[in-house]
Amino acid sequence: MKRARIYHRGRDIWVSVSADGQSLHLPDGSFIPADGASWLPPVTPGASSYALGLNFADHNKELGFAPKLATPLIFMKGGNCFVGHEGDTPRPADGNQMHPECELVAVIGRPARNVTSAEALDYVAGYTVANDYAIREYLENYYRPNARVKNRDATTPIGPWIVDAADVPDPQALAITTRVNGELVQNGTTADMIMSVAELVAYLSCHSTLMPGDMILTGTPQGVHFCAPGDRVVTEVEGIGRLVNHLVAG
Numbered sequence: 001m002k003r004a005r006i007y008h009r010g011r012d013i014w015v016s017v018s019a020d021g022q023s024l025h026l027p028d029g030s031f032i033p034a035d036g037a038s039w040l041p042p043v044t045p046g047a048s049s050y051a052l053g054l055n056f057a058d059h060n061k062e063l064g065f066a067p068k069l070a071t072p073l074i075f076m077k078g079g080n081c082f083v084g085h086e087g088d089t090p091r092p093a094d095g096n097q098m099h100p101e102c103e104l105v106a107v108i109g110r111p112a113r114n115v116t117s118a119e120a121l122d123y124v125a126g127y128t129v130a131n132d133y134a135i136r137e138y139l140e141n142y143y144r145p146n147a148r149v150k151n152r153d154a155t156t157p158i159g160p161w162i163v164d165a166a167d168v169p170d171p172q173a174l175a176i177t178t179r180v181n182g183e184l185v186q187n188g189t190t191a192d193m194i195m196s197v198a199e200l201v202a203y204l205s206c207h208s209t210l211m212p213g214d215m216i217l218t219g220t221p222q223g224v225h226f227c228a229p230g231d232r233v234v235t236e237v238e239g240i241g242r243l244v245n246h247l248v249a250g
């Protein structure tokens, strides 16, 4: 099953999505086409969002970092940075080195505190896709993790929907791709994550109680490709969803 959040007739509502992703089932029992819907980020208001940087050895290598960091690079995302499927993302005038980062996102389903990796996936309700844009000019001379880069308004497209965990037999066996104006610029797999989804849930749950709706962005594979206003950026995680975003001047 898939669930999405849309803006419909003046209301912010959660809907179920047909298996083929083509229609949305409204709470009143009626259906509307998915094409043309006003997609909102499938983020629960008040939930926390954690993100992991440098979780793929090939991406770390292209950026000049060690293949594996001594400690995981965790940062937080505020609600302001999310924008839904088919949304616009502003690229600042001095952000010539802005690049998309396709990521699998795990959504927590029940409170998790000090859970083990072996049991961690039982606490995951579902999965979605994020494009955690980075702006390299803003990263190079600043400490990490960096809110100036990673928490800008509407710079993290997410969605289109959340797929139930029951429909994702192995979150570590999914292709991750990004296409910019049709050109393939990222082509990885969740199999190459340094910390798996289960290890991340367990690790984070030792520091913070993870609550229903909390999200974990799990990092991106190699493929730094600078984008410009006017670009159509499509990030996709196999079996989860295809997220479309439009870069605009900002």
Ligand SMILES: O=C(O)C/C(=C\C=C(/O)C(=O)O)C(=O)O
Residues within 6 Å of the ligand: 052, 053, 054, 055, 059, 063, 101, 132, 134, 139, 144, 145, 146, 149, 150, 218, 219, 220
């Ligand atoms: O891009 C960097 O230099 C590292 C970084 C974030 C990286 C990711 O989001 C990622 O690898 O998925 C940072 O904030 O410093």
